[in-house]
Amino acid sequence: MTVQHGVDVAIQTDGNWQDDRLRKYRRMKRKILEFIAKHKSAQLSVDRANRKVQALKKEKKRLMQAKSNDSQATNGDAMETSQDDEDEEIEEADIEGAGVEDEDEEDQLLDEDEEMVKVEPAPKLKRAASSRRKPIEVPRDENGSVILPFQIASLNVLELGKVVYDRTSFHSERYIWPVGYCVERTYMSMVDPRNQTTYTCKVQDGGETPLFTIRAADAPDEEMSARTPTGAWALVIKRANEVRHRESANAISGPEYYGFSNPLVIEMVEGLPDVDKCVNYRVRTKA
Structure with missing residues (x-):
């Protein structure tokens, strides 16, 4: 028997492998590849x-805030407002959208938590x-x-932990x-x-550096850990996509x-004792 190269050997049998079947197979394979590329x-x-x-x-929110401040100043009721918004762009609402860190943990991770959605312009609202x-x-x-626990969208804050100020790798x-953050x-x-399942994310004392651990509710005996939060989530994302063959x-x-980029989490963490002793950290909220 002559084996047709590039064709699944499992479907080749003596006497019944015809050229028309080969052509149909290749045509189907080509369409599948085109579909994957379009997807x-x-x-x-x-x-x-x-x-x-x-x-x-974000830009709309900033403009509305600026307009509100100008209006209050005109009426003699000036109010000082300030917000540090240096977080990466990300989809949250369980589209943990996309943000790229500009520090040691800036590795790009892959995530297919989002389903394909149609983006439509937001309806205009009456003022x-x-x-x-x-x-x-x-x-x-x-x-x-x-008061904990505190639910912020899809994030549930259980513990804030304790600031380790005397080891610079902890900030x-x-x-x-x-x-102890959890x-x-x-x-x-x-x-x-x-x-889907619930993941418990913790920061533990790893000695010279913090240790970031993640444990899934449906796999409680298995713990993912790394020296950066990005490294820990990389392991989860890889496994989650492997089981879906994508x-x-x-x-x-x-x-x-x-949750460390969330403004409310930042506010809560900055309220912990000894934050002022973290020599490299720049406070982002007002007291």
């Missing part, structure tokens, strides 16, 4: 559109005098202490990694391709998935 191209286009939408929303949303505030008791200019969030399962497409940042 990847469409997904990249959607990702770019989502990032543009997020950028436009109203009292249309501004009430900002979300950190819950505190009568003594000013943060950077942009982030503080408190030992959050939960939902993401694709690493064992069940049809479902490649990853979107870039995410580990600090974002840990």
Whole structure:
């Protein structure tokens, strides 16, 4: 028997492999490859559109804030407002969208947590005098202490931990990694391709550097760990995509998935004792 190269050997048998079948096989294979290429191209286009939408929303928010400040100043009720917004762009609302860190943990990770979505322009809203949303505030008791757990969208903050100020690897200019910090969030399962699961993310004392660990609710005996939050989430994302037999497409940042880029988490962490002793960290919220 002559084996047709480039054809699945399992479907070749003596006497019944015909040229017309070979042509149909190659034609089908070519169509499948074209479909995969179009799918990847469409997904990249959607990702770019989502990032543009997020950028436009940020710009709109900034312009509305500036306009509000100007209006208050004109009426004699000036109010000083300031917000440090240096976080990477990312989709949150369980589209943990895309942000790329500019520090040691700036590795690009691949994420296919998002389904293909159609991006449509947001409907125009009628202006109203009292249309501004009430900002979300950190819950505190009568003594000013943060009340935990605290749910922020898909992130559930369980513990804030303790600031380690005497080892410089436990903080950077942009982030503080408190030992004992613990959050939960939902993401694709690493064992069940049809479902998502809850992941518990922790910061532990790894000696010279912090140790970032992640444990899935549906695989409690297995722990992913790395020296950076991005490294830990890279392991999860790789496994989650392998079980689905697909490649990853979107870039995410580990600090974002840990919640460290969220303004409310930043506020809570900066309220911990000994933050002022972190020599390299730059405080981003006002007291």
